[in-house]
Amino acid sequence: MAGEEVPLSARTDTYFLKTKTIVGRCGDREATYAVFLRRPVLSTPRLAIEFLEKEAKARGTRFEIDLVFPEGSLVGAGESILYVTGSLYHLVDLETVLLQKLGPACVAAYNASAMCAELPKVAFLAMDARHCAGAEMAAMMAYAASVGSAEARRRAGAVGFIGCAAAATAHFFGQKKGLGTMPHALIGYAGSTVKAAEMFYETFPDEPLTVLNDYFGREVSDSIAVARRFPDLAAAGRLAVRIDTPGARYAEGLNLAGSYEVLERHAPQATRGYRSDEELRYLVGTGSSAAAIWHLRQGLDEAGFPRVRIVASSGFGPAKCRMMAAANAPIDVIGTGSYLPERWEETYATADIVAYDGNPMVKAGREFLLRRAPRG
Secondary structure, eight states: OTTSOOOHHHHSOHHHHHHHHHHHHHOOOEEEEEEEESSOEEOOOHHHHHHHHHHHHHHTOOOEEEESSOTTOEEOTTOEEEEEEEEHHHHGGGHHHHHHHHHHHHHHHHHHHHHHHHSTTSEEEEOOGGGSSSHHHHHHHHHHHHHHHHHHHHHHOOOEEEEESOGGGGGGGTOSSOOOOOOHHHHHHHSSHHHHHHHHHHHOTTSOEEEEOOTTSOHHHHHHHHHHHSHHHHHHTOEEEEEOOOTTSOOTTOOHHHHHHHHHHHOGGGGSSOOOHHHHHHHHSSSSOHHHHHHHHHHHHHTTOTTOEEEEESSOOHHHHHHHHHTTOOOSEEEESTTSOSSGGGGOEEEEEEEETTEEOOOTTOGGGSOOOOOO
16 A cells, blocks of 8 residues: 555454454453563553554544553563553554564663663763654654663663754654764765765764774774865864774774774773673674774874764663673763664563453463552
C-alpha cells in the first residue's frame, strides 16, 4: 500500500482479529491486560498510551490505564509496566501495535540512560535516524533517548542528549531543528578536509563548525590544519573536530603498542586489571578508541589549540561509553545511534489478560502478573 496509511487490521495478528469477531458474536466482557518485558528496562510508555487513547476515542469507548511505573522509572524483568482495562472487543485487536510501540522504546531508553550516566559531563547527539526502519521507528527511538537522558540527568547530573540529527524528532529534545554539520561525503566532494571546512563556514558563517577528521586517515594532522585555518574559531571554542575512525584501521600515528603507550601516559588506570577482548578493543584497538581520542587531544594541545572540542562517534553504545569513562577520555560530545537495541529479541513486550470482569484469571505460569494488594 505504497503512499497509503496501512489500516490497523492489516497490521494486527490474525488470531486477534478472529478473537474480536468471536467476542462480537458471542458477547463482550471486560478484560484487564498486564504489559511487561522480560528484562530490566526504563518505562517509556508515552507513545503506547497515546495510541490506546486515540483508539479509544475513535471507537467511542474508554480504557482505564493504570501506569504502574511512570515514565523514566526503572522496571524489573517481568514487572508489569501498565495495566489496561476495558472492553475485550475493543482491546483485543490493539495488542500487536501496542507492544510494538512499547518494547523497543523501553530498551533504547535504558541503553541511553546508561550511556549518559557513565559519561555525565559529555553531551550526546542522537544520530540513529539512518539506522531506523522508517519514520515511526525513528520517532520511537528519539523519544526513548529523551527519556533515558532525562533519567540520567536526575540520577547522575548528566548533560545527556542535547538534540538529534533530524528535524522531525528534534522536539523530543526541546529543539526546533536537527543538529549536525558535515558527512564524509562533503569531505570527498571538497577534496580536502580544510577545503570542506572552508565551504561549510562560507555557507553557514554563524554556526559552530564541526569538521570530520578521519576521511584521509590524518585525524591529528588534519585537525591541526583546520584549527590553523580558523584560529579565531579555535580560540573561541567554536571549532570542533569529529573523530569517526573506522574499525578497519588505527587512527593516525597509532598501532597497538602505541595505543598502550598513550593510555599509560594519560589514563594508566584504564588497562590495570582484567579487561575482556571487547573492552580492550574500545581502549586500545582500531577505530575511535580511548587511546585515539587521547592521542588527538594531545596533538591539538601541543599545537596550541586546547579549546578545540572533540566529538567522537562510531559504535558508541553502553559498553564503549563505560570504557571511555574508565579511561577518562577527553570527549566533549558523542554522536551515537548505538543506543538502539542490539539484541532485538530483548525488546519483545508481552501482554496477558489477568482479569475478566474484574475476576483474576491468567494462563498458568504467568501468575506473577496478577495485581498485588498494596503494601500497608
